[in-house]
Amino acid sequence: MNNHKLAHIGISSNIRAACASKLSYISTIMVRAKHFVYKKHFDGFPKDGDLVLEEEELPAIKDGEFLAEAVYLSVDPYMRKYAPWQPLNKTFYGRQIAVIKDSKNSKFPKGQHVLASFGWRSHTISDGVSKDPFPIKILPDYGGLPLSLGLGVLGHTGHTAYIGFLEISQPKVGETVVVSGAAGAVGSIVGQIAKIKGCKVIGIAGSDKKGKWLTEELKFDRFINYKTQDVKTTLQEFAPEGVDYYFDNVGGEISSTVIYQLNPHGRVSACGSISEYNDGGQKVTPIYFPLVAKELKIEGFQSRSWYHRWDEAVAQNLKWIQEGKLKYNETVTEGFENMFVAFTDMLRGGNIGKAIVKA
Amino acid sequence: MNNHKLAHIGISSNIRAACASKLSYISTIMVRAKHFVYKKHFDGFPKDGDLVLEEEELPAIKDGEFLAEAVYLSVDPYMRKYAPWQPLNKTFYGRQIAVIKDSKNSKFPKGQHVLASFGWRSHTISDGVSKDPFPIKILPDYGGLPLSLGLGVLGHTGHTAYIGFLEISQPKVGETVVVSGAAGAVGSIVGQIAKIKGCKVIGIAGSDKKGKWLTEELKFDRFINYKTQDVKTTLQEFAPEGVDYYFDNVGGEISSTVIYQLNPHGRVSACGSISEYNDGGQKVTPIYFPLVAKELKIEGFQSRSWYHRWDEAVAQNLKWIQEGKLKYNETVTEGFENMFVAFTDMLRGGNIGKAIVKA
Numbered sequence: 001m002n003n004h005k006l007a008h009i010g011i012s013s014n015i016r017a018a019c020a021s022k023l024s025y026i027s028t029i030m031v032r033a034k035h036f037v038y039k040k041h042f043d044g045f046p047k048d049g050d051l052v053l054e055e056e057e058l059p060a061i062k063d064g065e066f067l068a069e070a071v072y073l074s075v076d077p078y079m080r081k082y083a084p085w086q087p088l089n090k091t092f093y094g095r096q097i098a099v100i101k102d103s104k105n106s107k108f109p110k111g112q113h114v115l116a117s118f119g120w121r122s123h124t125i126s127d128g129v130s131k132d133p134f135p136i137k138i139l140p141d142y143g144g145l146p147l148s149l150g151l152g153v154l155g156h157t158g159h160t161a162y163i164g165f166l167e168i169s170q171p172k173v174g175e176t177v178v179v180s181g182a183a184g185a186v187g188s189i190v191g192q193i194a195k196i197k198g199c200k201v202i203g204i205a206g207s208d209k210k211g212k213w214l215t216e217e218l219k220f221d222r223f224i225n226y227k228t229q230d231v232k233t234t235l236q237e238f239a240p241e242g243v244d245y246y247f248d249n250v251g252g253e254i255s256s257t258v259i260y261q262l263n264p265h266g267r268v269s270a271c272g273s274i275s276e277y278n279d280g281g282q283k284v285t286p287i288y289f290p291l292v293a294k295e296l297k298i299e300g301f302q303s304r305s306w307y308h309r310w311d312e313a314v315a316q317n318l319k320w321i322q323e324g325k326l327k328y329n330e331t332v333t334e335g336f337e338n339m340f341v342a343f344t345d346m347l348r349g350g351n352i353g354k355a356i357v358k359a
Numbered sequence: 360m361n362n363h364k365l366a367h368i369g370i371s372s373n374i375r376a377a378c379a380s381k382l383s384y385i386s387t388i389m390v391r392a393k394h395f396v397y398k399k400h401f402d403g404f405p406k407d408g409d410l411v412l413e414e415e416e417l418p419a420i421k422d423g424e425f426l427a428e429a430v431y432l433s434v435d436p437y438m439r440k441y442a443p444w445q446p447l448n449k450t451f452y453g454r455q456i457a458v459i460k461d462s463k464n465s466k467f468p469k470g471q472h473v474l475a476s477f478g479w480r481s482h483t484i485s486d487g488v489s490k491d492p493f494p495i496k497i498l499p500d501y502g503g504l505p506l507s508l509g510l511g512v513l514g515h516t517g518h519t520a521y522i523g524f525l526e527i528s529q530p531k532v533g534e535t536v537v538v539s540g541a542a543g544a545v546g547s548i549v550g551q552i553a554k555i556k557g558c559k560v561i562g563i564a565g566s567d568k569k570g571k572w573l574t575e576e577l578k579f580d581r582f583i584n585y586k587t588q589d590v591k592t593t594l595q596e597f598a599p600e601g602v603d604y605y606f607d608n609v610g611g612e613i614s615s616t617v618i619y620q621l622n623p624h625g626r627v628s629a630c631g632s633i634s635e636y637n638d639g640g641q642k643v644t645p646i647y648f649p650l651v652a653k654e655l656k657i658e659g660f661q662s663r664s665w666y667h668r669w670d671e672a673v674a675q676n677l678k679w680i681q682e683g684k685l686k687y688n689e690t691v692t693e694g695f696e697n698m699f700v701a702f703t704d705m706l707r708g709g710n711i712g713k714a715i716v717k718a
Binding site for chain 2: 081082248252255256270272281285286287292295297298302305
């Protein structure tokens with residue numbers, strides 16, 4: 001029985017329920033789900049028509065399943081990055097915080113909130129088994145903090161910042177740290193953890209508004225606006241002692257420039273390369289020379305390889321927030337229908353802190 | 360007393376000896392030393408006139424000193440690389456194997472051979488203390504093998520290959536290894552150590568003659584001629600399983616191409632970037648994307664950071680040679696006066712195996 005087709009020809013849910021005699025149980029809750037379908041592979045910057053908002057009627061939940069309704073959805077740089085490997089004509093991928101509206105799965109009771117990789121959809125039926133390496137997680141108690149933080153500082157971006165900085169870099173007190181994409185969801189947390197660990201922190205971002213937030217609110221030592229300042233000479237001015245560690249969210253020429261300023265035995269945590277996602281990777285200054293001459297160590301990493309330390313990262317970030325040591329900002333777009341707008345705005349650098357959509 | 364000036368006005372050594380009454384002891388051996396003086400910083404490819412062959416008369420040795428005569432001299436890619444940081448109007452830098460012709464230092468007796476950073480010069484007076492991080496070493500017994508190997512497989516290049524491959528990569532049996540600059544002094548040893556360790560080895564070099572040597576003599580599994588073959592497609596053909604480890608001697612676009620073919624969690628030992636030394640680092644395809652997406656680990660290293668494991672490396676390479684597992688080739692240029700020719704020929708890729716000069 002194909003519920004999508006039934007919905008299309010407009011048979012009412014009562015008639016459909018009668019038809020569905022093969023199903024062991026028919027729930028009383030049936031909903032029309034909205035979702036963004038990946039229609040065309042992005043060619044350069046994502047365009048209208050690449051993702052199309054469609055509706056589908058969901059079947060009733062069966063034993064072991066639950067129905068979840070999106071509350072907050074995440075838009076992240078990685079969605080552009082790995083889009084070439086996503087299947088067409090399916091719901092586009094991503095994570096959301098959803099509330100369980102109905103359940104026939106005792107592990108996921110009605111009323112609970114979950115963090116899950118359901119993709120860009122308003123309603124989801126799940127059997128509780130994740131389709132990607134991240135398990136469906138019931139949100140812990142945030143002690144009164146907004147649930148949306150589960151997509152940011154208490155979710156993947158917070159986990160990424162925590163692991164990427166502390167595990168890959170092993171920072172020492174007094175070291176000079178540069179963070180690119182510094183006002184983004186990950187970069188803004190990395191810089192603050194570096195301050196907590198006693199480092200001198202220089203952030204690179206694309207507007208003075210972001211810079212003001214970084215230095216005045218988050219207490220970064222310095223800020224470079226890569227759109228109006230020369231990164232090399234400004235960095236040499238701000239860090240005459242050289243750079244010990246670089247946390248890279250952007251790739252491209254900015255990263256080559258920073259890597260040339262690293263001290264001997266400098267380290268790089270490579271977390272993202274957003275500057276390259278839409279330009280096809282324009283040629284840049286090679287880094288092979290300083291790599292050898294300064295015996296640098298560069299390590300790329302992804303959050304998913306460190307899920308075994310998820311709870312540790314989230315608990316520590318939560319503690320730092322409660323102690324007033326870690327601040328966050330969210331750029332919130334209202335309305336599920338506006339996900340594509342929120343996504344492209346984030347790719348253009350329109351967000352300060354974590355970009356999310358409130359469904 | 361300025362011996363250089365004395366030599367210039369042609370005062371005989373006997374008269375000079377008589378003048379040198381301040382010296383506690385005057386040796387009977389006095390020599391005119393030839394040396395290459397660094398006159399102009401290289402601008403692109405080294406040119407005639409950048410290094411100038413001059414002569415100077417050496418003073419008599421004093422207590423604690425010895426006089427060494429170059430037997431073999433090394434020409435290496437690093438000499439081009441770090442040339443911008445070398446002082447002008449001084450002897451150009453480099454290592455040699457020299458025989459001790461006269462000595463007033465009991466640690467360095469007459470007749471012994473030493474490996475030392477004396478630079479491009481035919482004769483040297485030393486107090487036994489090295490002017491760079493590498494100590495002056497008396498050559499051990501090579502069991503009948505040529506002394507010149509102390510500049511190659513039993514010297515810095517052998518040590519570099521041993522440490523760079525075994526320490527940075529931690530190879531596993533069955534892994535696929537790519538080596539660039541494969542027919543060079545370091546690359547040819549790296550590939551053979553990888554074979555000893557049970558890896559599949561693909562070498563990249565610039566002539567079919569080199570390729571024939573790599574596959575037929577050194578038993579590399581495959582060879583890519585980067586001047587006549589497309590590195591990307593040929594590598595995909597030779598390694599459909601992907602590449603686990605890349606030992607990089609060349610940098611530039613070849614390295615970006617190989618790094619894009621690495622498997623998840625692939626590793627890179629960055630040892631050199633000879634392709635960039637003379638072109639000022641032309642822009643290349645950035646590697647930031649695969650670095651993150653595949654969680655790669657790239658580490659630059661230099662031999663000098665691993666001198667504490669010098670004896671281990673040399674002893675193991677010697678053992679492998681004696682067991683017939685490690686082969687070597689030397690491209691020998693005759694005559695100290697021809698060092699600049701040997702140097703530029705090596706930079707153009709004219710050597711197979713280690714490039715040396717026989718004084």
